[in-house]
Amino acid sequence: MxxxxxxxxxxxxxxxxxxxxxxxxxxxxxxxxxxxxxxxxxxxxxxxxxxxxxxxxxxxQPTSLLSLLDVYLKTKAKTGPAPSSSSAPAPAQQAGKPEPNDGDRIKADQYKVDGNAFMGQKLYDLAIEKYTEAIKLDPTAVYYSNRAAAWGALGKHEKAVEDAEKALELDPKFAKAYSRLGHAQFSIGNYSAAIGAYESGLELDPSNNNMKTALTTARSREAEDAARTREVPRGTAPSGAAAPGGMPDLSALASMFGGGGGGGGGEGAGGMPDMASLLRNPQMMAMAQQMMANGGLERLMQNPAMRNVAENMQNGGGMPDFTQLASDPSLRDM
Structure with a gap:
């Protein structure tokens, strides 16, 4: 024998x-x-x-001597000096699950090898299945991190966030899991969270150039996003914008049309305003957005004076006198 x-x-x-x-x-x-x-x-x-x-x-086969050696080294590390009574139990024990034995670890490692092979073939669904089987047998940070990468490859970044965070819960010093978490958060637009993940990862692995590049990109994207969404301070609305009640400043609107219907520098040929230029006017865009947001447009079109204006234009009556509209008491009340 x-x-x-x-x-x-x-x-x-x-x-x-x-x-x-x-x-x-x-x-x-x-x-x-x-x-x-x-x-x-x-x-x-x-x-x-x-x-x-x-x-x-x-x-x-399909196990290898290297896989067996890896299991032996992990087992040896875990069977070192007994932890003190104040030490936290292992994750599997915390969940009420028995500690995986050597056979479980060997099978789990083989599942990981198979999952990695499927990742190389871009068969991400199959890779996830293999990593999941590995996690069932031996829930380690590596297996969760690998599955996070597979979720990300499928575009399911929320699930990638969950697995990356689980990996870090199991091993807070696993730098690669921070990289996975940063990529997932970046992909769903959480740039601030991505920055935090990359910074934490670089504290553990300062020479990681991939994370350095990703951190720079995330910071740049966060700055661009902030610039696009920066709000105008209260009380400083641009000229012609809607007042707090939701109605536009009709006096300013009249000035855009040259002071009233049928006259002024906003006209095109035939007495009508240059509508293309008008629609590009930022004041007009601000008014339209504000009115659509707070229901002002609906209330405006229910006003009798505005209905008369619309009917007049449909019957060929030309543009209204906006100066006169601005002085209409019912519109001012609105």
Whole structure:
């Protein structure tokens, strides 16, 4: 039995060496020497790495020796000195779940490997399924962070935020999770939150150029957004804008039309105003937006005087005298 275990170990070690040569880990000049070493090791232990029978008997694929080593190191780290009674329990214990065993960790790691492979193929839905299975077996910050990346690739940034925050809850010093969180917050327009995430990540990983660039972009976008949405201070509405009651300043409107119907510098040919220029006028735009926002336009069109104006224009009567409209008591009351 001991001889079988040794052969199994050697067989998988040879698989590791050959995989290292295939994935570029080993330099091209060293590959020939490595293959000679593989043949010598195989002969010494009576192993044939090209035998289908031994492949079925000894290989541990899809798990690898590296995965097993990683599980061992994690287990060793967790079985160090016992924590004091004041220490917080592990996340799984906090949720009332049993601590994952070595078998669970091996399976979870393989799910992660599969998920990473699907990410490389841009099969994001399948990647999410694999990461979710890994989380069920061993809920670690890495698996949540990886799933956050997959959610982001699908454009589901709110879910990416949730997973990134969960990863940081499990491991507050996991810099990559801050990067995932920053990207998700940026993608949904929460630039301030994105800036905070990137800044926290850079405190842990100051040399991360990707996060530095992302932080600069988020700050720039936040400044642009603030400039676009900056409100005009109360009491300083531009000339011609609506008064607090929702109605426009008709005297200013009259001045735009040259003082009344049929005259003034706002006219185009035939006595009508230049409507294209008028609609581009920022004062007109401000009045229209204010009236639409607070219902002033609806109340204005219900006024008899304005209905008469509309009917007159429809019957070819030309533009109204806005100076006269401005002095109408009913419109002033509105």
């Amino acid at each position: 001991a001889d079988v275990k040794k052969k199994q170990l050697v067989f998988n070690f040879i698989e590791f060496l050959r995989a290292s040569a295939a994935d570029g880990t080993v330099k091209e000049d060293d590959k020939e020497s490595l293959e000679v070493a593989v043949q010598c090791i195989a002969e010494s232990f009576g192993v044939d790495p090209d035998s289908p029978e031994q492949q079925a008997q000894y290989s541990i």
